[in-house]
Amino acid sequence: MAGGKKNYQNTILDIAEALKLSPATISRALNNHPYVKEQTRTDVMEMATKLGYRRNHMASGLRSNKTRTIGLIIPRVSMFFHAEVITTIQNDLHKHGYNLIICQSNDSVNMEQELTETLYASRVDALIAACTLQTVDFSHFDKFVDHGTPVIFYDRVPVGDYKATFIKGSDFQGAYLATNHLIAAGCKRIAHVSGPLTSNLYQDRAAGFLKAMEEHHLSVNPEWVFHQELTHENARIAMQEMFEKDIVPDGIFADNDTTAIAAIEFAKEKGIGVPDALKITGYSNDPRTAIITPSITSIEQFPNLVGTRIVEVLMELLTEEAEGPVYKTEPVIIPVELISRMSTGVNK
Amino acid sequence: MAGGKKNYQNTILDIAEALKLSPATISRALNNHPYVKEQTRTDVMEMATKLGYRRNHMASGLRSNKTRTIGLIIPRVSMFFHAEVITTIQNDLHKHGYNLIICQSNDSVNMEQELTETLYASRVDALIAACTLQTVDFSHFDKFVDHGTPVIFYDRVPVGDYKATFIKGSDFQGAYLATNHLIAAGCKRIAHVSGPLTSNLYQDRAAGFLKAMEEHHLSVNPEWVFHQELTHENARIAMQEMFEKDIVPDGIFADNDTTAIAAIEFAKEKGIGVPDALKITGYSNDPRTAIITPSITSIEQFPNLVGTRIVEVLMELLTEEAEGPVYKTEPVIIPVELISRMSTGVNK
DNA sequence: CTAATTTATGAAAACGTTTTCAGCTAACTA
DNA sequence: TAGTTAGCTGAAAACGTTTTCATAAATTAG
Numbered sequence: 001m002a003g004g005k006k007n008y009q010n011t012i013l014d015i016a017e018a019l020k021l022s023p024a025t026i027s028r029a030l031n032n033h034p035y036v037k038e039q040t041r042t043d044v045m046e047m048a049t050k051l052g053y054r055r056n057h058m059a060s061g062l063r064s065n066k067t068r069t070i071g072l073i074i075p076r077v078s079m080f081f082h083a084e085v086i087t088t089i090q091n092d093l094h095k096h097g098y099n100l101i102i103c104q105s106n107d108s109v110n111m112e113q114e115l116t117e118t119l120y121a122s123r124v125d126a127l128i129a130a131c132t133l134q135t136v137d138f139s140h141f142d143k144f145v146d147h148g149t150p151v152i153f154y155d156r157v158p159v160g161d162y163k164a165t166f167i168k169g170s171d172f173q174g175a176y177l178a179t180n181h182l183i184a185a186g187c188k189r190i191a192h193v194s195g196p197l198t199s200n201l202y203q204d205r206a207a208g209f210l211k212a213m214e215e216h217h218l219s220v221n222p223e224w225v226f227h228q229e230l231t232h233e234n235a236r237i238a239m240q241e242m243f244e245k246d247i248v249p250d251g252i253f254a255d256n257d258t259t260a261i262a263a264i265e266f267a268k269e270k271g272i273g274v275p276d277a278l279k280i281t282g283y284s285n286d287p288r289t290a291i292i293t294p295s296i297t298s299i300e301q302f303p304n305l306v307g308t309r310i311v312e313v314l315m316e317l318l319t320e321e322a323e324g325p326v327y328k329t330e331p332v333i334i335p336v337e338l339i340s341r342m343s344t345g346v347n348k
Numbered sequence: 349m350a351g352g353k354k355n356y357q358n359t360i361l362d363i364a365e366a367l368k369l370s371p372a373t374i375s376r377a378l379n380n381h382p383y384v385k386e387q388t389r390t391d392v393m394e395m396a397t398k399l400g401y402r403r404n405h406m407a408s409g410l411r412s413n414k415t416r417t418i419g420l421i422i423p424r425v426s427m428f429f430h431a432e433v434i435t436t437i438q439n440d441l442h443k444h445g446y447n448l449i450i451c452q453s454n455d456s457v458n459m460e461q462e463l464t465e466t467l468y469a470s471r472v473d474a475l476i477a478a479c480t481l482q483t484v485d486f487s488h489f490d491k492f493v494d495h496g497t498p499v500i501f502y503d504r505v506p507v508g509d510y511k512a513t514f515i516k517g518s519d520f521q522g523a524y525l526a527t528n529h530l531i532a533a534g535c536k537r538i539a540h541v542s543g544p545l546t547s548n549l550y551q552d553r554a555a556g557f558l559k560a561m562e563e564h565h566l567s568v569n570p571e572w573v574f575h576q577e578l579t580h581e582n583a584r585i586a587m588q589e590m591f592e593k594d595i596v597p598d599g600i601f602a603d604n605d606t607t608a609i610a611a612i613e614f615a616k617e618k619g620i621g622v623p624d625a626l627k628i629t630g631y632s633n634d635p636r637t638a639i640i641t642p643s644i645t646s647i648e649q650f651p652n653l654v655g656t657r658i659v660e661v662l663m664e665l666l667t668e669e670a671e672g673p674v675y676k677t678e679p680v681i682i683p684v685e686l687i688s689r690m691s692t693g694v695n696k
Numbered sequence: 697c698t699a700a701t702t703t704a705t706g707a708a709a710a711c712g713t714t715t716t717c718a719g720c721t722a723a724c725t726a
Numbered sequence: 727t728a729g730t731t732a733g734c735t736g737a738a739a740a741c742g743t744t745t746t747c748a749t750a751a752a753t754t755a756g
Contacts, residue, residue, distance in 0.1 A: 054469040058409040059712035083426035121402040407742035
């Protein structure tokens with residue numbers, strides 16, 4: 001109601017004065033420093049809440065060279081999987097008193113590079129990144145690594161050696177499950193519409209696909225294997241190519257749900273019966289897969305679990321010895337699960 | 349590559365030393381203070397880029413009591429409309445050198461209150477909020493207003509007087525367009541499945557609906573007007589209630605796309621032909637409306653435009669005289685547009 | 697030509713914390 | 727008993743800016 005501008009009151013000095021202690025002790029009490037008497041600590045805590053004290057992050061950050069801010073770079077927040085992941089990351093970081101700066105690369109490598117600059121200049125305490133599919137050179141993340149700032153890659157991670165932590169779904173397993181599911185549903189001629197092999201995601205999925213096919217002694221038709229950006233348009237083109245031939249697939253393992261949706265639409269237009277003549281699986285369990293007709297079998301990636309694990313690992317890294325390694329040597333693998341729907345003829 | 353941790357180098361003092369000037373002058377030059385010689389300014393700028401200088405936000409924030417951080421509270425990022433809005437806000441704020449802290453209320457009033465606490469403690473320079481539908485008491489935003497921190501509400505805004513800025517779509521117009529479209533398509537018995545009247549959104553839409561009906565001398569059946577939370581379940585219940593009677597609607601104006609989708613599903617199950625026997629419109633132009641069969645006519649709300657305007661207005665407020673009002677007295681209205689699809693029998 | 701003003705710069709204090717160093721008491725050790 | 731150690735606290739410096747105050751140089755007014 002008041003017109004004038006009020007100041008944020010109550011600093012550490014106010015608590016000090018109220019308790020006839022020095023600001024140093026207050027600071028120690030608030031930061032759980034071991035050398036502070038239990039009685040003093042509780043006194044300080046009480047007075048702090050009584051005065052409504054809030055730590056001034058600018059001041060503490062200036063002194064301690066910590067921002068208590070984490071940077072996040074993702075392709076775009078509107079993708080279902082990422083929206084879920086960041087929601088969880090956001091909430092969990094909050095509990096630990098960290099803020100999150102979310103930046104979108106729009107799936108552009110240039111933008112991604114720029115954002116690393118900005119976030120480095122913002123002096124984030126750590127960086128979480130899901131790279132673009134085109135990112136094959138990761139040197140723009142070097143500055144963080146060199147500086148000793150933890151970097152966590154998830155979903156789309158660098159291949160080979162890199163002094164960072166990796167958290168990813170079990171893409172091999174997901175592909176293996178999906179392919180086996182198609183085979184169990186009776187498919188013999190299975191196509192794989194996948195993403196660029198520059199990305200670890202699609203390397204692993206290709207391997208999972210091949211493994212399942214081999215195990216059932218099914219041959220893989222190279223003309224039915226696509227490695228390209230997983231857009232709606234590319235999916236249509238792939239479908240067209242495959243279905244203008246004499247022999248056509250009876251199963252399609254699509255590496256994302258957009259592609260699966262495009263396949264369904266194509267089948268509808270051409271009068272190809274799904275799931276009778278053609279069975280389709282997607283990947284990611286986007287909510288759209290449940291509402292389209294027929295609904296689409298897909299692979300659940302547990303985005304919330306991914307988010308939770310990211311924060312858990314991050315907190316470990318941030319509290320580790322100052323001179324310890326700021327990354328995990330072993331990648332963290334999140335399990336996946338197949339959700340069966342109409343497009344493969346099973347379940348509702 | 350290096351193992352050791354590097355410090356962020358180059359402060360304002362390094363520039364000062366390199367140019368044999370005082371830090372005060374450097375600071376002034378960097379902040380475009382009028383009293384600094386043109387030659388000096390360019391020298392400073394040059395040296396700053398040469399040394400790769402980056403302002404330390406903690407330090408400048410501590411001194412100037414500005415965080416260059418904006419808080420954002422929304423129900424959830426995974427809602428299409430909000431995802432688009434925040435993407436734009438994020439990008440535009442970036443250009444002005446501001447960071448954004450995104451917080452999700454999960455559509456819970458309690459959470460929303462908590463988040464205002466956190467963001468107030470974070471000392472954000474301004475707050476942007478899309479409230480929950482249940483928020484009818486807005487007093488948890490008072491602390492910002494009292495403190496002189498600009499508050500911008502969008503989408504779901506407080507009704508009545510409040511010392512904040514409002515940015516919203518033209519809900520009256522959207523409802524008017526949708527209803528008129530149904531009427532033009534031949535509907536005589538139109539139902540309105542809407543949200544709680546506590547929210548300005550649904551008050552305005554109710555008015556737009558009534559206006560269009562009146563203008564065409566169509567009577568409104570009170571049993572076909574619903575004001576309830578717009579969930580999938582509630583939509584089904586509403587449909588059931590209406591379609592177990594003898595006389596049933598031939599048009600449904602649904603106030604969000606989830607409701608429209610539920611209506612389509614219900615019609616499919618009951619063998620009600622859409623659009624022949626029943627025409628349906630949604631609201632928000634969620635991408636799902638385009639892929640479902642039949643595709644759904646909906647109202648485009650131009651989320652990017654909303655985001656852009658929010659940042660424009662915010663920048664005005666932040667650069668205004670320190671003692672000026674920190675809000676616009678007139679609400680900013682964003683236009684809407686009807687996108688015609690199969691569910692009303694027009695277009696593809 | 698002197699006095700007043702404008703332009704341009706520097707010295708130093710301030711912002712609110714954290715942390716090093718030192719010191720003091722109480723509790724061990726030998 | 728004296729010497730060491732552990733537990734607790736305070737004084738003061740530091741973090742990198744911004745800003746007030748003072749002052750010098752350059753310009754304008756009279």
